[in-house]
Amino acid sequence: MKKIIFLCLILFPNKGLIASVNNNPFEYFSLSIELLKNVNNNDLHYFYQPKNGLKTSITTPFYWGKVQASLDLMPFKGKEKDYMNFIGIQPKLKWIKPLYTSSKISFAIGGGVGLFVFSFADQEDRFLLYNWAAITESELSSGCLSQVQYFINKNMSLTFNINIDRVHTYRPINLINISMGIAYRNKTPDWIKLILQ
Secondary structure (H helix, E strand, O other), X not given: OHHHHHHHHHHOOOOOOHHHXXXXXXXXXXXXXXXXXXXXXXXXXXXXXEOOEEEEXXXXXXXXXXXXXXEEEEEEEEOOOOOOOEEEEEEXXXXXEEEEEOXXXXXXXXXXXXXXXXXXXXXXXXXXXXXXXXXXXXXXXXXXXXXXXXXXXXXXXXXXXXXXXXXXXXXXXXXXXXXXXXXXXXXXXXXXXXXXX
């Protein structure tokens, strides 16, 4: 309960929600591609070695803050031959609240929910797409993030993210991932804005 109260105090500053309403939701969208690295160590890491992964996301202004849909892909290699290699596929939906923005830099925090899909390989280390359902397992995940963006120009920025996710397995798996990459911002076409609004 203390964590929830603390999060509310951070995400909803004293100015109130009315002052922070965005009058132009979905005005633009930002596409990013980032390199992803897992940096923590817990029970999962006794059995599996995480490899560098990839993150892609699309972000747009929302009525309060921004909304982001992202997809993380990260391979995990078994430390012994009995542990099947797998790729962690994590689609997520997040709400992001900018805390500071200038012409050159932006800092934001947020949180969201998603799935963590374990896509296992066969004995020959192939990920069998034609038999995908038989070799996958998915669990609910939730997490929070902090994000720093450095604007190169009006449309391009360098991004750095720290994500803390919890995969809600029988014994929860905590993952701390950092990612760094580039984002490109573009105006949302009017017909897409009409559908979203």
